[in-house]
Amino acid sequence: xxxxxxxxxxxxxxxxxxxxxxxxxxxxxxxxxxxxxxxxxxxxxxxxxxxxxxxxxxxxxxxxxxxxxxxxxxxxxxxxxxxxxxxxxxxxxxxxxxxxxxxxxxxxxxxxxxxxxxxxxxxxxxxxxxxxxxxxxxxxxxxxxxxxxxxxxxxxxxxxxxxxxxxxxxxxxxxxxxxxxxxxxxxxxxxxxxxxxxxxxxxxxxxxxxxxxxxxxxxxxxxxxxxxxxxxxxxxxxxxxxxxxxxxxxxxxxxxxxxxxxxxxxxxxxxxxxxxxxxxxxxxxxxxxxxxxxxxxxxxxxxxxxxxxxxxxxxxxxxxxxxxxxxxxxxxxxxxxxxxxxxxxxxxxxxxxxxxxxxxxxxxxxxxxxxxxxxxxxxxxxxxxxxxxxxxxxxxxxxxxxxxxxxxxxxxxxxxxxxxxxxxxxxxxxxxxxxxxxxxxxxxxxxxxxxxxxxxxxxxxxxxxxxxx
Amino acid sequence: xxxxxxxxxxxxxxxxxxxxxxxxxxxxxxxxxxxxxxxxxxxxxxxxxxxxxxxxxxxxxxxxxxxxxxxxxxxxxxxxxxxxxxxxxxxxxxxxxxxxxxxxxxxxxxxxxxxxxxxxxxxxxxxx
Numbered sequence: 151x152x153x154x155x156x157x158x159x160x161x162x163x164x165x166x167x168x169x170x171x172x173x174x175x176x177x178x179x180x181x182x183x184x185x186x187x188x189x190x191x192x193x194x195x196x197x198x199x200x201x202x203x204x205x206x207x208x209x210x211x212x213x214x215x216x217x218x219x220x221x222x223x224x225x226x227x228x229x230x231x232x233x234x235x236x237x238x239x240x241x242x243x244x245x246x247x248x249x250x251x252x253x254x255x256x257x258x259x260x261x262x263x264x265x266x267x268x269x270x271x272x273x274x275x276x277x278x279x280x281x282x283x284x285x286x287x288x289x290x291x292x293x294x295x296x297x298x299x300x301x302x303x304x305x306x307x308x309x310x311x312x313x314x315x316x317x318x319x320x321x322x323x324x325x326x327x328x329x330x331x332x333x334x335x336x337x338x339x340x341x342x343x344x345x346x347x348x349x350x351x352x353x354x355x356x357x358x359x360x361x362x363x364x365x366x367x368x369x370x371x372x373x374x375x376x377x378x379x380x381x382x383x384x385x386x387x388x389x390x391x392x393x394x395x396x397x398x399x400x401x402x403x404x405x406x407x408x409x410x411x412x413x414x415x416x417x418x419x420x421x422x423x424x425x426x427x428x429x430x431x432x433x434x435x436x437x438x439x440x441x442x443x444x445x446x447x448x449x450x451x452x453x454x455x456x457x458x459x460x461x462x463x464x465x466x467x468x469x470x471x472x473x474x475x476x477x478x479x480x481x482x483x484x485x486x487x488x489x490x491x492x493x494x495x496x497x498x499x500x501x502x503x504x505x506x507x508x509x510x511x512x513x514x515x516x517x518x519x520x521x522x523x524x525x526x527x528x529x530x531x532x533x534x535x536x537x538x539x540x541x542x543x544x545x546x547x548x549x550x551x552x553x554x555x556x557x558x559x560x561x562x563x564x565x566x567x568x569x570x571x572x573x574x575x576x577x578x579x580x581x582x583x584x585x586x587x588x589x590x591x592x593x594x595x596x597x598x599x600x601x602x603x604x605x606x607x608x609x610x611x612x613x614x615x616x617x618x619x
Numbered sequence: 620x621x622x623x624x625x626x627x628x629x630x631x632x633x634x635x636x637x638x639x640x641x642x643x644x645x646x647x648x649x650x651x652x653x654x655x656x657x658x659x660x661x662x663x664x665x666x667x668x669x670x671x672x673x674x675x676x677x678x679x680x681x682x683x684x685x686x687x688x689x690x691x692x693x694x695x696x697x698x699x700x701x702x703x704x705x706x707x708x709x710x711x712x713x714x715x716x717x718x719x720x721x722x723x724x725x726x727x728x729x730x731x732x733x734x735x736x737x738x739x740x741x742x743x744x745x746x747x
Binding site for chain 1: 677678745
């Protein structure tokens with residue numbers, strides 16, 4: 151979402167290669183993430199001119215590419231692959247380590263380390279296709295297999311000087327807490343010196359929500375903090391973790407409410423959370439740091455102006471608002487305009503079939519549906535998911551409930567109006583849209599004109615709004 | 620040459636008036652030029668002034684209303700100038716002349732629309 155909003159990356163030639171590593175083959179949130187990354191990729195191909203670079207003032211300005219096509223000339227025309235596949239996932243941990251083939255002594259050692267019962271919380275007999283169910287002691291073994299996977303080997307062999315890595319993980323689950331140190335170790339031990347010596351950034355997300363109590367579930371938020379302390383103690387002594395150039399930490403001690411307790415699979419779809427948004431800013435921060443900045447390993451924590459609960463835009467510092475939140479505000483205006491205003495302004499010039507041809511979905515029905523779906527996803531993410539105090543600390547940011555004006559779109563930052571000043575009224579928005587669209591070059595492809603129009607109009611809305619709360 | 624263009628247009632529509640040669644000598648030319656200028660001015664106001672300033676009068680329905688008002692103005696120009704020049708009570712010929720000038724005014728407005736719409740912002744695609 152940050153990249154879609156046009157958050158500025160200070161370098162022209164950056165491309166981001168997202169990689170998801172999750173053994174939970176059907177995880178609902180993983181599927182959602184995959185879909186939105188693919189949508190971003192497709193939208194950028196259709197709506198953004200190739201000359202736009204990450205430091206441009208534009209939505210979707212930063213390219214993302216597939217880890218699977220790093221060495222191909224037609225990489226940008228391929229579909230986006232974002233997930234590493236683990237081999238032999240649909241099996242139990244016992245089969246994975248060939249427990250039945252071990253001699254008795256080794257079997258006994260294994261059974262000391264892992265619960266071999268078949269109750270509701272198996273360890274040795276855990277089916278790996280649903281992830282590690284909060285067991286990093288299992289994950290740390292399985293993850294070692296990643297080094298032999300074709301995906302990792304491809305990634306390793308194509309890693310060049312100047313490339314960087316950023317690892318995002320949680321510390322209180324199974325996959326992140328085991329995968330993170332294993333990944334760092336694999337990279338620092340690589341035979342490809344570019345990878346071994348690269349700048350590595352990472353964010354380790356500590357507990358920020360609770361789950362409902364369920365005795366049958368392997369997930370218990372009462373021990374999240376305990377797991378966190380254990381993992382942090384391990385990290386503190388691990389030479390590979392200590393070699394990370396920029397390690398970011400975040401957590402939230404205010405955790406009202408509780409999420410449904412779903413161990414994994416399709417049903418694990420949690421609402422977005424402001425901690426996740428803030429975590430994402432660490433990636434941008436890391437990319438924007440120079441190599442000299444990263445020479446000495448350092449750690450970072452996030453600071454806000456106020457400890458608001460619920461959290462609002464005014465609680466962020468000026469720096470955060472300027473670097474990140476301002477762009478989300480632009481995108482919020484654009485989303486609202488695209489979803490609620492453009493389809494209704496049928497008599498305006500920009501709507502005409504000889505201009506943007508909105509009735510005919512800009513001439514790219516598939517692309518148009520994707521971008522509207524993306525805007526809709528953004529709108530739900532900000533105004534519904536992060537707004538929900540059942541999922542932990544709520545973040546109240548934008549209000550998309552009105553289609554007559556945008557004066558109240560920013561929570562806590564209402565635009566003042568008067569008798570002769572209606573602010574961001576529907577007619578004002580129509581005027582800005584038409585002016586911006588008509589000003590675009592005649593030979594520009596229609597989808598690019600559409601997104602440019604939205605960007606410029608959203609930018610003007612933000613300017614008219616003035617200072618953020 | 621200028622006299623004959625408008626004379627041809629009007630006499631084609633309503634025929635010659637043998638009783639009042641002033642139509643052919645004076646009235647047709649002055650009404651013709653004034654009507655054309657009025658249509659151009661109105662189209663200019665619609666497309667260039669209002670059409671670039673604010674989207675308040677730019678829809679197709681507004682265009683049709685403006686075209687109709689231009690026609691009314693054309694009628695009024697023909698009626699008033701004829702009556703003033705000839706000092707007569709309105710007769711059938713005068714009324715027919717005014718009615719056809721209403722139609723010509725709307726046609727002039729349509730032609731000026733085609734020429735000026737591309738310079739507009741909010742009326743660029745009005746009426747098509």
